[in-house]
Amino acid sequence: MKRKVTLKQIARELDVSISTVSKSLRNSPEISEDTKLKVQAFAKLYNYRPNNIALSLKNKKTKTIGIIIPEIVHHFFATVISGIEQVANENGYNVIVCLSNESFDKEVINMEMLATGSTDGFIMSLSKETQQKKDFHHIEEVINQGMPVVMFDRITNDVLCDKVIIDDQRAAYEAVDFLIAKQFKNVALVTTVDYVSVGKLRTDGYVNALRDHDLPVEDDMIVKIEDIENCASKIEKLLLEKKPDAIFAVNELFAVTSIKLATKMGIRVPEDLSVIGFTDGIISQFSSPSITTVSQNGIKMGGRAAQMLIDRLELEEENEQYTTELIETHLVERESTSTL
Amino acid sequence: MKRKVTLKQIARELDVSISTVSKSLRNSPEISEDTKLKVQAFAKLYNYRPNNIALSLKNKKTKTIGIIIPEIVHHFFATVISGIEQVANENGYNVIVCLSNESFDKEVINMEMLATGSTDGFIMSLSKETQQKKDFHHIEEVINQGMPVVMFDRITNDVLCDKVIIDDQRAAYEAVDFLIAKQFKNVALVTTVDYVSVGKLRTDGYVNALRDHDLPVEDDMIVKIEDIENCASKIEKLLLEKKPDAIFAVNELFAVTSIKLATKMGIRVPEDLSVIGFTDGIISQFSSPSITTVSQNGIKMGGRAAQMLIDRLELEEENEQYTTELIETHLVERESTSTL
DNA sequence: GAGGGTAACGCAAACGTTGTCGTGTTGAAA
DNA sequence: TTTCAACACGACAACGTTTGCGTTACCCTC
Missing domain, CATH: 1.10.260.40 (lambda repressor-like DNA-binding domains)
Incomplete structure (x- = not known):
C-alpha cells in the first residue's frame, strides 16, 4: 500500500x-x-x-456546495440535485447532500454541521416543519457568517437571499384555465395544507382562475391533505358528493391517488373525469392513464440555483442585491384529460 | 456580518x-x-x-463518505443514498455525492477528485461503461492508497473489497418460479444486455428456473434491451409472435413498458398476460395495474454499505478479510399477475 | 577588485486545530 | 533555607499547501 x-x-x-x-x-x-x-x-x-483539505484550509474555500433538502427519494428533488451536481461539476465544485427528513431539528443540525468549514455555501429547500414553525435563525446565521444561501422551491420571504422558484400561482392558474377552456364547470382541487408554501400558491392560482371565469369557489371542492396515508376518505367523499368533472392536484401523488380512487369507484378517467397533476415525474409518465401535468424542470432549477450560488461565491465584493428567479413551466398533455 | x-x-x-x-x-x-x-x-x-477543515487536516480524517453512482434520478439509487445518509449521519459522517452518468471517464475523474483528501472512503455502484470496459484501475488505486471501498448493486468480482448486493439470481429464480407455479407455460424475459452484471444474473435465474421445471428455454422468448428509447419494436415483436402468457422483466421500466405496449395491442394485463418486475419503486406502486415485483430494499442496502464502510474506517488495524453481504428480497404481489 | 544585478532557491508565515513538552509559580515538606 | 511536587499555563510542532521575501552564488561592468 x-x-x-x-x-x-x-x-x-x-x-x-x-x-x-x-x-x-x-x-x-x-x-x-x-x-x-x-x-x-x-x-x-x-x-x-x-491535498484538497490543505488547500481548503489555506484558501478558506472548500469548493463544496452544501445541499439540504427534505428528502431524496422524491423524483423532483432528485432531478434538482442532478441539475446542481452537473453545474457544480463543470465549475469544479463538489456537492455534499444532507436530508432533513422534513424535520426542523435535523435541518438545523445539518446546517450547523456544514457551516463550520465544510462548505462554501448552501442550496436548500425548506422542510415542512421549518415552514410551519417559521423559524429561520439557522439560515440567517450562516448568511451572517458570510456564506451565501440559495433557496429553491420551498422558500420563505422572511429570509433575504437568492431564490429559484417556479411561478406556482401562475402555473396552477394556467392548468385550471386549461380545464375551464375545455368547458369543465366543476373543477375540484386536491392540495396540501396551507403552510406548505408551494401548496398555498397553487391553491391561490386555482382560486384566481375560477374567479376570473366567474365560476364559484366552493370550499367543498377543495380537499387539503396533510398526510398522504389517510387521504382516501377525503377524496372519495369529494368524488361521491361533489361529482367534479375535473380535478387539479398540486402534485403527482395526489393526482395518481385521485385517479386510482376514481377508477375504483367506477369513474372513468378521462371519460368521466379529467385530472391534471403537478411535477412531471415518473408517476405521471408511466401510470395508466398517463397524467397531464404541469412540468417543472428540476434539472434547470437545480442548475440555475447552482449557478447563482457559484456566481456569488466567485464574486469578490459583496453584493447585497438578491434576486428571485422564475423557472418557466409548461403543461404536458397526456391521457388523463379528455380531448373534447 | x-x-x-x-x-x-x-x-x-x-x-x-x-x-x-x-x-x-x-x-x-x-x-x-x-x-x-x-x-x-x-x-x-x-x-x-x-473548524472541520482544520480538524480534517490534523486528524487525517474527513468524516466524509464519497458516493459515486451512475445517476440519482432513479428511485433505487435514491433510496440507497437515503439509507447511506441515515447511517452516516448517526455516526457523524457526511456524504458527498458524485454522479458518473454511466460514463467511465466521469467515474474516474470523480474518484480521483474525492480521493485527494476529500473523503475517507467510498460507496459506489459501477457505471455501465465501466462494467463494459472492465477497467477498474481507479478503484484499485484508491484502495491501494488505503481508502476503503464498498461496492453495491452493480459490482465486479475483479476488485477485492466489501460488497453489498441482493442475490439477483435467486430473486429472479423465485419470481419465475412463482409464475410457473401459477401454471404459466410461456414465460418470456425482458432483460438488459449481458454486460450489466445484475441483468446477467437475473437472466441466469430465469434460465435456471425454466430448466429446473423442464421447460424449454427459447432465445426468442428473451428480449435484451440496450436502450430503453428504442425497445418498443422488440417487445411488440415478442408479444405478437411468441404470445407469452407471462413476462418477467428485470426492472420496473421494462415491466411497465411491456404492460403499456401489451395494453395498446389489446392484450389485457393480468387477464391475458401476467407481468413481474424488479425493484419496488414508484412505478410499480402507482401504475395501473400496479405491478407485482421483486422488492429490493435500497434503504437497507445503503445502510449496510455505510455500516460496513464505517466499521472498516474506525478499525485501526487493517483487515484483509472482505465480505460480500446479501440483502434479502421478497416478492410483492400486486395487480399485474393473475390470481388463478 | 569593488559594486551591482540576477538567477535559483530556501525560509517562514499563514490557515485552525490538538497535544506534548517545557516553564514558571506556589506551597509544603525536610 | 532548600527541595520538590503540584498546578496552571504557554511555546511549539504537526497536518499539507502557497507565496512573499530573504539569501545565496555567480557573472558582468567599470
Missing part, C-alpha cells in the same frame, strides 16, 4: 525545499527549467495530487 | 494562549476551573465551533 505522496516527501527525495517543489509544479518562473522538469517528472511518476 | 470565531481570536480577547483555549473547551484537567468557565462562557457566547 503506497500512501498519498506529499510535497514534503518529494522535497526530501529530490533534496530540494518544499517551496521549490511547489513552485516547480505550479510552473513558477523563479525555478530553473532543469529543476522544474525533474520535479514534474517525479511528481507525475508518484501521481502527486495536492 | 460576524465571521466565524477561531481559537486564536478567543485567545486574544481573553488574553490567554491558544492552547489554553483549546484545552479549556475540551475540559482538560490541566486548566483551572476558573479559566475553563471563563473560556467556555466566551466560546458559547460567540458560538464557537471547531
Whole structure:
C-alpha cells in the first residue's frame, strides 16, 4: 500500500525545499527549467495530487456546495440535485447532500454541521416543519457568517437571499384555465395544507382562475391533505358528493391517488373525469392513464440555483442585491384529460 | 456580518494562549476551573465551533463518505443514498455525492477528485461503461492508497473489497418460479444486455428456473434491451409472435413498458398476460395495474454499505478479510399477475 | 577588485486545530 | 533555607499547501 505522496516527501527525495517543489509544479518562473522538469517528472511518476483539505484550509474555500433538502427519494428533488451536481461539476465544485427528513431539528443540525468549514455555501429547500414553525435563525446565521444561501422551491420571504422558484400561482392558474377552456364547470382541487408554501400558491392560482371565469369557489371542492396515508376518505367523499368533472392536484401523488380512487369507484378517467397533476415525474409518465401535468424542470432549477450560488461565491465584493428567479413551466398533455 | 470565531481570536480577547483555549473547551484537567468557565462562557457566547477543515487536516480524517453512482434520478439509487445518509449521519459522517452518468471517464475523474483528501472512503455502484470496459484501475488505486471501498448493486468480482448486493439470481429464480407455479407455460424475459452484471444474473435465474421445471428455454422468448428509447419494436415483436402468457422483466421500466405496449395491442394485463418486475419503486406502486415485483430494499442496502464502510474506517488495524453481504428480497404481489 | 544585478532557491508565515513538552509559580515538606 | 511536587499555563510542532521575501552564488561592468 503506497500512501498519498506529499510535497514534503518529494522535497526530501529530490533534496530540494518544499517551496521549490511547489513552485516547480505550479510552473513558477523563479525555478530553473532543469529543476522544474525533474520535479514534474517525479511528481507525475508518484501521481502527486495536492491535498484538497490543505488547500481548503489555506484558501478558506472548500469548493463544496452544501445541499439540504427534505428528502431524496422524491423524483423532483432528485432531478434538482442532478441539475446542481452537473453545474457544480463543470465549475469544479463538489456537492455534499444532507436530508432533513422534513424535520426542523435535523435541518438545523445539518446546517450547523456544514457551516463550520465544510462548505462554501448552501442550496436548500425548506422542510415542512421549518415552514410551519417559521423559524429561520439557522439560515440567517450562516448568511451572517458570510456564506451565501440559495433557496429553491420551498422558500420563505422572511429570509433575504437568492431564490429559484417556479411561478406556482401562475402555473396552477394556467392548468385550471386549461380545464375551464375545455368547458369543465366543476373543477375540484386536491392540495396540501396551507403552510406548505408551494401548496398555498397553487391553491391561490386555482382560486384566481375560477374567479376570473366567474365560476364559484366552493370550499367543498377543495380537499387539503396533510398526510398522504389517510387521504382516501377525503377524496372519495369529494368524488361521491361533489361529482367534479375535473380535478387539479398540486402534485403527482395526489393526482395518481385521485385517479386510482376514481377508477375504483367506477369513474372513468378521462371519460368521466379529467385530472391534471403537478411535477412531471415518473408517476405521471408511466401510470395508466398517463397524467397531464404541469412540468417543472428540476434539472434547470437545480442548475440555475447552482449557478447563482457559484456566481456569488466567485464574486469578490459583496453584493447585497438578491434576486428571485422564475423557472418557466409548461403543461404536458397526456391521457388523463379528455380531448373534447 | 460576524465571521466565524477561531481559537486564536478567543485567545486574544481573553488574553490567554491558544492552547489554553483549546484545552479549556475540551475540559482538560490541566486548566483551572476558573479559566475553563471563563473560556467556555466566551466560546458559547460567540458560538464557537471547531473548524472541520482544520480538524480534517490534523486528524487525517474527513468524516466524509464519497458516493459515486451512475445517476440519482432513479428511485433505487435514491433510496440507497437515503439509507447511506441515515447511517452516516448517526455516526457523524457526511456524504458527498458524485454522479458518473454511466460514463467511465466521469467515474474516474470523480474518484480521483474525492480521493485527494476529500473523503475517507467510498460507496459506489459501477457505471455501465465501466462494467463494459472492465477497467477498474481507479478503484484499485484508491484502495491501494488505503481508502476503503464498498461496492453495491452493480459490482465486479475483479476488485477485492466489501460488497453489498441482493442475490439477483435467486430473486429472479423465485419470481419465475412463482409464475410457473401459477401454471404459466410461456414465460418470456425482458432483460438488459449481458454486460450489466445484475441483468446477467437475473437472466441466469430465469434460465435456471425454466430448466429446473423442464421447460424449454427459447432465445426468442428473451428480449435484451440496450436502450430503453428504442425497445418498443422488440417487445411488440415478442408479444405478437411468441404470445407469452407471462413476462418477467428485470426492472420496473421494462415491466411497465411491456404492460403499456401489451395494453395498446389489446392484450389485457393480468387477464391475458401476467407481468413481474424488479425493484419496488414508484412505478410499480402507482401504475395501473400496479405491478407485482421483486422488492429490493435500497434503504437497507445503503445502510449496510455505510455500516460496513464505517466499521472498516474506525478499525485501526487493517483487515484483509472482505465480505460480500446479501440483502434479502421478497416478492410483492400486486395487480399485474393473475390470481388463478 | 569593488559594486551591482540576477538567477535559483530556501525560509517562514499563514490557515485552525490538538497535544506534548517545557516553564514558571506556589506551597509544603525536610 | 532548600527541595520538590503540584498546578496552571504557554511555546511549539504537526497536518499539507502557497507565496512573499530573504539569501545565496555567480557573472558582468567599470
